[in-house]
Amino acid sequence: MRTKWIAWAVVNVAVLATFTIGLIAPASNLPSESLKRAWLPGETTHGHYQIELDCDACHDPSGNSSEPSASDVMQDACISCHGEQLELANDTHPSKKFRDPVHADLLNIINAQDCLTCHREHVPDQTLNMGLTLPSDYCWHCHQDIGESRPSHVGMTHDTCATAGCHNYHDNRALYEKFLADHHGASDHIEGGRVPHRQTRETLSRSDWEMVALSLEQSDAPEPVETTPELLQDWQETAHAAAGVNCSMCHGGSESKTPTATPWNDHVAMETCQECHAKQVDTFVTGKHGMRLGAGMSPMNTAMARLPMHTSSGGQDAVHGGAAHAELTCNACHAGHRFDTKYAAAEACLNCHADDHSLAYADTAHAALWAAELDGSGEVNSGVSCATCHLPRLESGEGVFVNHDQNASLRPNETMAREVCLNCHSLEYSLSALADPQGKTQCYGNPPTQRTKSVEMAHEWFEQQEAKRRARQKRSP
Ligand code: HEC
Ligand code: HEC
Ligand code: HEC
Ligand code: HEC
Ligand code: HEC
Ligand code: HEC
Ligand code: HEC
Ligand code: HEC
Ligand code: HEC
Ligand code: HEC
Structure with a gap:
């Protein structure tokens, strides 16, 4: 015993x-x-x-x-990772709003200063889309009066405030009344719609970079390194050789060369790319693709994913090469030494992604536009690849760059309307397409079945205000 x-x-x-x-x-x-x-x-x-x-x-x-x-x-911790994003989103309900004595008593109803009031963790049965762990009728607790003050809102039920295309809690940049009203009346499809042109050179982090093209003879890999003619050709024919980026700039190995004077290494760390492409790396590590690298963990791979992925290299998956355990580093999309951005924009994605939405892409009007751009029959920047929507080209102080955080404009999806769709569609059409229950699974391959009313409502509201103003002016000469 x-x-x-x-x-x-x-x-x-x-x-x-x-x-x-x-x-x-x-x-x-x-x-x-x-x-x-x-x-x-x-x-x-x-x-x-x-x-x-x-x-x-x-x-x-x-x-x-x-x-x-x-x-x-x-x-x-929440704020250190998300604070900047919410600030950029012009958060409609920031803490400081509730420090105002006028609104402070609302905190007794819902403590809106604490992220955990609405975003708990480890409670999968209570968790809704976007990590929300609060019943969806909570807007009403603070905004009961809206039905009375806005005739257009009379009769709306408690849980409709945040349905797609109406309001978000944090990010209303595409939904502010003024924004909606300003975009009233545009046509569904904008004639000659284009996304902005990339400015890779202007947005390099090494602004002193001298663009002196290198020839094959000038490649500087040290003797023992085994290269193939294909590798050398890929480098020579593409952007890096054309811009004077030699082998050693990425692999090290040459004592006199900057930025790396370390011994040759076949592997190239993300930090090396960062020396010249800081914007791309900084955005990559804040999204689902790069967040593990950002947290100092091993790279994300397809085997860890919750979304459907191609997980074997045989059978149907062989169409796209298959990608069991494929890792998410810069090479995941920029394979080989070509750093081919066209391959990266759709083909690369489909090596891994195998959900209904991704697989539906090939049959959409957008995919046809992208194919036309690739074969030269369509205008430059008129195609819509996966990357057009998910790695949007954004304006920065220095120029247009590719945002490598594919989550930054994903949810709430109105962010995408503002940053992407508006280049080619009206706001009302975009919001309607994004709110369509079938939209996601069909990869936006069909016109929206219902139209979102918010643009019309905002337009009418401003018209009424204008009419009242004019009536007042008439009365007081
Ligand atoms: C009163 C409830 C509430 C509180 C408090 C709250 N959120 Fe949210 N959060 C939401 C809702 C609702 C969504 C869904 C998208 C939307 O409506 O904006 C969301 C979405 C998000 C998103 C993803 C979408 C986006 O807009 O980027 C992030 C990130 C986020 N919240 C972070 C935070 C952080 C950090 C805090 C604390 C500073 C916080 N939230 C406090 C309700 C809340
Ligand atoms: C992304 C942020 C995040 C990470 C990472 C995280 N947690 Fe949590 N955890 C939370 C939040 C938020 C709560 C509070 C939930 C609440 O108030 O109900 C919590 C609550 C808990 C609780 C209390 C649960 C309860 O019901 O009282 C435990 C235990 C816990 N976490 C353990 C862990 C462990 C162990 C790990 C790592 C293996 C971990 N957490 C990783 C955010 C996180
Ligand atoms: C180490 C950085 C980190 C910390 C700490 C962190 N998050 Fe996140 N969070 C992320 C990343 C990265 C994502 C995924 C990318 C995205 O959705 O923007 C994410 C996703 C989210 C989402 C879901 C967005 C969606 O689209 O589904 C919400 C909501 C959120 N975080 C809120 C919080 C809250 C609240 C806390 C504090 C308890 C917190 N986060 C702590 C990095 C962090
Ligand atoms: C804890 C109380 C509280 C909750 C919960 C809440 N709000 Fe608010 N909301 C406020 C306050 C306070 C303001 C600021 C009003 C003002 O400035 O006069 C506001 C402002 C707004 C505005 C106007 C923003 C602007 O600047 O024009 C909108 C739209 C809005 N809320 C929608 C929502 C939606 C949708 C929800 C639910 C997803 C929600 N609110 C939940 C308290 C709350
Ligand atoms: C998910 C696929 C994917 C991953 C992973 C990826 N990229 Fe990209 N990258 C693309 C696509 C697609 C384009 C071209 C987009 C376009 O033309 O609009 C691109 C363009 C670029 C450009 C040129 C365009 C610009 O922004 O000026 C650079 C530089 C770049 N990527 C660097 C990187 C670096 C560094 C990493 C690793 C941190 C990385 N990429 C990881 C898909 C990816
Ligand atoms: C823009 C950065 C860059 C430049 C310039 C570059 N490489 Fe690479 N190279 C890479 C990356 C990224 C890999 C893949 C590394 C990994 O798997 O971790 C790689 C891999 C390699 C490998 C390993 C075998 C393979 O094919 O994966 C060799 C050998 C190599 N490069 C030789 C060269 C030579 C020779 C040059 C000059 C003609 C050169 N590289 C120029 C980024 C670069
Ligand atoms: C020493 C600086 C330097 C390093 C290191 C570097 N690049 Fe570049 N990269 C450039 C320059 C310069 C260009 C060309 C810009 C132009 O032509 O406008 C470029 C262009 C690109 C492009 C666009 C290609 C195109 O056809 O438009 C991609 C993608 C890219 N780099 C990815 C990477 C990745 C991934 C790494 C790390 C493996 C890396 N770069 C490392 C300087 C660098
Ligand atoms: C090496 C494999 C791989 C490649 C290549 C790849 N992805 Fe991903 N992607 C993933 C994984 C893994 C996740 C995380 C999925 C999850 O959380 O379940 C992800 C997440 C995403 C998400 C976020 C999904 C969400 O629900 O938050 C989007 C959007 C996305 N990828 C789009 C793309 C696009 C567009 C491309 C091409 C430009 C691409 N991916 C290339 C593996 C890949
Ligand atoms: C017209 C723009 C557009 C195109 C083109 C597009 N997507 Fe999406 N994608 C979206 C939107 C919008 C969402 C859904 C956001 C939401 O409401 O949750 C989404 C969602 C996703 C998700 C998350 C799926 C899920 O079930 O949560 C992945 C992964 C993704 N897209 C990958 C891709 C890939 C890969 C391609 C190309 C083969 C592609 N997308 C083409 C707009 C687009
Ligand atoms: C570069 C321009 C461009 C961008 C960006 C773009 N589209 Fe389109 N879209 C088009 C064109 C052109 C058509 C085809 C119109 C036609 O068939 O006459 C189209 C068609 C559509 C259709 C109808 C499909 C059909 O077969 O009738 C939907 C829905 C749609 N787009 C939604 C979106 C959404 C949502 C976004 C943003 C996430 C978006 N588009 C971004 C150019 C674009």
Whole structure:
């Protein structure tokens, strides 16, 4: 009996010790991963599952000496990763709005200063789209009066405020009344619609870069490095050789050359690309593709995904090459030494993505436009590839660059209307297409079945205000 007790105690201590080590050890430490997983009280959201084993990303490590808990979650952590994004989105409900005494009493109804009021974690059964863990009728708690003050809103039910195309809680940049009204009356399809032209050169982080084209003879890989004629040709025929970016700039190996004077390395780290392409790397690490690299973990791969991916290299997947365990580094789309941005824009995506929406793309009007641009029958920048929508070309101080955070304009999807669709469609058409229940699965390959009324409503509201103003002017000469 006594030996049994001792054995039981030893096992317990051992289990406790391994769990404790698991918690203290860094997230990237493999043996501890399964232990951390065992501590998780429940799955994390679609947005965070990739980094869920990095408990300290959200839990205060000094406050969880025994075990992470609900009370050690750091609101600061949410803000350090999302603060800038919400600020750029011109957040409709920022904390500071509720510091105003006029609105402060609303906090007794819903504590809108605390992210966790609406975004809890590890509660998969309560989690809605976009990590929301609050019933969807909560807008009404603070905005009960709107039905009375706006005739257009009379009779609307409590849970319709945030349906697609009406309002968002944070990001209303495409939905502000003035924005809506300003875009009233445009035609569904804008004649000659184009996306902006890329300005890779202007947006390089090394603005002092001298663009002196290199020939094959000038390639500077040291002797023992094995190259193939294809590799050399790919480099020579494409942008990097044309812009004077030699082998050693990416691989190191040459003592006199900048930026890297390390011994030759066949592998090229993301940080090397960053020396010249900081904007692309900085945006890459804040989206679903690069967030694990951003958190100092191993790259994301297709085997870890929750969305459907091509997971074998045989059968039907062979059409797109198959991509079991394909890793998400810069090379995932910019394969080989061509750094071919056209290949990257659609073909590369379909090596991995196998959900209904992605697979429907090939049969859409947009895909036909992209094919036409590729074969030269369509105008430059008139095609719509996966990247046109998901890696949009954005204006920065220095010029137009490709935003490599494919989540920045994904949800709420009105962000995409503003940044992408408006180049070629009216706002009303775009919002309607994005709100269409079948839109996503059909990859926007059919006209919207219903039209969103918000543009019309905003237009009427401003017309009425204008009419009242004119009537007042008439009365007082
Ligand atoms: C993306 C941020 C995030 C990460 C990463 C994260 N958590 Fe949490 N965790 C939270 C939030 C937010 C809560 C608060 C939930 C609430 O208030 O109900 C929480 C609550 C908890 C709780 C208390 C649950 C309860 O019902 O009281 C435990 C235990 C916990 N986390 C453990 C972990 C462990 C272990 C890890 C790492 C393996 C981890 N968490 C990773 C955000 C995170
Ligand atoms: C009163 C509820 C509420 C509070 C408080 C809240 N959110 Fe949200 N959040 C939402 C809703 C609703 C959505 C869904 C999209 C929308 O309506 O804007 C959302 C979406 C998001 C998104 C994804 C979409 C986007 O617009 O980028 C992020 C990121 C986010 N919230 C972060 C935060 C952070 C960080 C805090 C704390 C500073 C916070 N939220 C506080 C309700 C809330
Ligand atoms: C280490 C950085 C990091 C921390 C800490 C973090 N997030 Fe996130 N969060 C991300 C990334 C990256 C994504 C996925 C990309 C995206 O959706 O923008 C994401 C996604 C989300 C989404 C879902 C967006 C969607 O489209 O589904 C919400 C909501 C959100 N975070 C809120 C929070 C809140 C609230 C906290 C604090 C408890 C928090 N985040 C902590 C990095 C972080
Ligand atoms: C905790 C209370 C609270 C909740 C919950 C809340 N709001 Fe608000 N909302 C406010 C306050 C306060 C203002 C600012 C009003 C003002 O400036 O006069 C505001 C402003 C707005 C505005 C006008 C923004 C502008 O500047 O024109 C819209 C639209 C809006 N909210 C929609 C929503 C929607 C949709 C929801 C639910 C997804 C929601 N609100 C949930 C308190 C809340
Ligand atoms: C998901 C696929 C994908 C990944 C991963 C990816 N890119 Fe791109 N990249 C593209 C596409 C597509 C384009 C061209 C888009 C266009 O023409 O509008 C592009 C364009 C570029 C350009 C030139 C356009 C510009 O912004 O001026 C650079 C530089 C670039 N990528 C660097 C990188 C770096 C560095 C990484 C790794 C951090 C990376 N890319 C990862 C798809 C990807
Ligand atoms: C713009 C950056 C860049 C330049 C310039 C460049 N490479 Fe590479 N090279 C890469 C990347 C990225 C890889 C893939 C690395 C990985 O898998 O981690 C690679 C891989 C290689 C490999 C490994 C075998 C293979 O094909 O994957 C060799 C050998 C190589 N490069 C030789 C060269 C030579 C020779 C030159 C000059 C003619 C050159 N590289 C120029 C980025 C570059
Ligand atoms: C030493 C600087 C430097 C480094 C390091 C570098 N690039 Fe470039 N990259 C350039 C220059 C310069 C251009 C050409 C700009 C132009 O022609 O407008 C370019 C162009 C590109 C393009 C656009 C190609 C096209 O056809 O438009 C892509 C994509 C790209 N780089 C990706 C990468 C990736 C991925 C890495 C890391 C593996 C990398 N670059 C490393 C300087 C660099
Ligand atoms: C090497 C494989 C790979 C390639 C190539 C790739 N992706 Fe992804 N992508 C992923 C994985 C893995 C995720 C994360 C999926 C998940 O969370 O379930 C992802 C996420 C996404 C998301 C976010 C989905 C969400 O629900 O938040 C979008 C959008 C996306 N990819 C678009 C693209 C586009 C567009 C391209 C081409 C320009 C591309 N991807 C290329 C593997 C890939
Ligand atoms: C016309 C613009 C457009 C094109 C073209 C497009 N997408 Fe999307 N994609 C969207 C929108 C909008 C969403 C949904 C956002 C939402 O409402 O959740 C989406 C969602 C996704 C998602 C998330 C799917 C999910 O189930 O949550 C992935 C992955 C994705 N797209 C990849 C791709 C790939 C790969 C291609 C090219 C083969 C592509 N998309 C082409 C606009 C587009
Ligand atoms: C570069 C221009 C361009 C961009 C950007 C663009 N589209 Fe289109 N779109 C077109 C053209 C051109 C057509 C075809 C019109 C026709 O058939 O006459 C089209 C057709 C459509 C159709 C109807 C498909 C059909 O077969 O009738 C929908 C729905 C649509 N687009 C939605 C969107 C949405 C949503 C976005 C933004 C996420 C978007 N588009 C971005 C140019 C664009």
